[in-house]
Amino acid sequence: MNVVGRMRFWQRGWHERTKIERVELQSVALWHAMPWLLCLSWGSLPLGLSLEPDLPARLLGWTMIVTAAVQCVHVNRSLRRALDHYLGRAPYPARDLAVSRTLMVVMLVLALALQAVGGIQGGMISFALAFLVVPHFEALAFALPLRDFAGRFALVEATTVGGFAAIGMHDVRLFMIAVLVAFGAGVALLSTRCGAWTLSVMWEADRAREVEARLAVAEERLRFGRDLHDVMGRNLAVIALKSELAAQLARRGRPEAVDQMVEVQRIAQQSQREIREVVRGYREVELGVELAGAQGVLEAAGIPCRVTGEPAGLPAAVQSALGWVVREGTTNVLRHGDAQHCAITVSVAEGQTTLTIENDGVPEGRAATGGTGLPGLRERLAAVGGTLEHCADGGLFRLTARVPVSPGTGPADETGDTLLAGAPGARAS
Template identity: 55%
Template sequence: MLGRIRGWQRRHWRDRSKAERVELQTLGTWYFTAWFFSFAWLALPLVGGLDRRPGPLLVGGLLMLTAALQCAEANRLTRPVLDHYLRRAELPPRALYPAAGLLALGLALALVLAVVGGADPVTTRLCMGAAMLPFGMLYGLVVPIRRFLRHSALFAVVLMAAFGWAEPDAAGIFMVGLLTAFATCFSLFACRCSAWNLAVLWEADRAGEVEARLAVAEERLRFGRDLHDVMGRNLAVIALKSELAVQLARRGRPEAVEQMIEVQRIAQDSQREVRAVVRGYREADLGVELAGAQGVLRAAGIACEVSGEAGGLPAEVQSALGWVVRETTTNVLRHGDAGRCAVALRTEEGRVVLTVENDGAGPSTTGNGDGSGLTGLRERLRGVDGTLEAGFVGTGLFRVVAEVPLSGKAAVREGAS
């Protein structure tokens, strides 16, 4: 499972599923957040509020270096911690030790800065908050929420006592507690809630895959039942009549020929019935496919407009165009990033024209290109003298146009039947 997740990190954005895109966006946000708070709460306040004496400058420089190392370590551990939360992989017990050591160093340097009076109280408190956030974002995903809250409360008491000893000021002590509470809440609501949403999204994605596999299995069972219903009785009759014919032939009775003629007739009937069953599975009803495409695309969050009626068209034309609708809908769902899809069916000048257009195509969207799926559709359409054109008609706009003449092979076969 983990190997499959790792693999999609190297793929193009448009080739990813929605769950993969959301996860990648979430990781990017977490990476940026660690650096943002270190810059806004530590680097900027130190530049403006640090005393220019050698001692405070040295402590401030070490603080900035420690903050950079904290952010780099947090970025390195973000993916393993998320995999641990999503139960893809186990996190080694000591994986957070380096991050915890950098946290302790950052807080110690902020405390030293407060003791030597190297910066104003607000700056030292912000440096303390900036040191807590990178570690809190990781720790909040590793331990249960109650334990995280207990540890945060204990941590707040220790920090308030330490900074209260360094600078005995009620407002400063309160600010330490407030910043600790903010770091705790941010780690829970911004990070853990996002991770929980990801877990729900991946579970829904897996449920969709399971549902699709179950639908295929159910269809196979239905197909098996239909074949059994068609062939079971006929094969039983063929077996009985063949056995009877053998017995009659051994006795030299002329009725054996009649029995074998009957076996031949039943076998021919069985062939026709099997062809009818298979044809029912292979042929696509255009009206059903149009309604199904609209329902599936809307369920996927893609606005879909369908215009035109399939009634009155020859059965083979409906089947061929139904496969076009099915294949293009699959391509929109699988390969594109569409927000809108339009399907239009019209009859003009003795031909039927089906147009499928979506706005989610890109240069790397190979599924919307001239692949084996479209090649198969062209072969189906050639069977009814039809044609298929597919290509880009604008930036990110992909159009498939299928045309079938009403006076072609399909109409001739329809009239003959």
């Protein structure tokens, strides 16, 4: 049961991550596995199978194998910090790189000693040299710009080739060592830097979408503010002037003061109607447009969406309320789950309009808790006599809104003050 519980916990944690977080997690897992695979194929096996039987050779060889494993452990522990530095989340990992560089130097010294005592058969030491630079250069690929990376590689290459030349290696094996060290560094660079660059672009695009959404909200607020200013600015100025004139006329006992106050009343009532029209236009949503937009957005995100039903002919209040349900439901599908398909159905039966949004891939635990947007939708639907239900069953999340076809006039249609009080609730999530 403990193992099953852990598996469910990991599965729940996986589904709660966004798509870009899953891509990053997969990339980090591959980067953790790569040094161990290369350690086994390039380091441990060639060294273990080609060591001479004498004691110095075996001592040096197995010390190299243990040091290679320590290199892998260290790069696994420090890789996340190096990646975070590349993505701009953490400072330069100087201490981690110093430890990694020290382990690489130790491996190089052991390789030189093993070659000097003739403790390895043939040119198998070259494969170990190809591996020994991988863990260090894997971290360097995240932490340094490409120009600095090339400089570090040139220094390591020259040191390695110079060290083996100093102990008497001058044949073709020296060239092979240079080639394999360059190959190991290239593998470390290409396998890490390309993936990290892709992650940085994806995170930048994600931040750009968030900024775009905030700008859209700010632009809409500015538009709404301009509309209110245009409506109220002139009318309030006229009301102030006519009120002042009426006060002056009343002090003088002039009957024209009554006419001026009647005009003030007329302008106030006109302003109330104009504000109501502005706010109604801000809050109303056309259901057909929202359905088409939801289908387009979901399919653009790689989620097939089927829309069934025809919203034409429904009252404007019903379309507005259900349109906000479509917006919130679409947002939840994109933000909170890993849906593979989505279905939106609109039906009218027995004097009631029913909107259903169904998708898979939403964790049941999360679906059962709802979210901050659902209470706002319930309030909006309650204003037109509607209800909202949601449930998770068999891996499917279903959001169902029901509204009477001919709802009664809600409070928002009676007075401008009530309507304005409801305007902030226009944000469903």
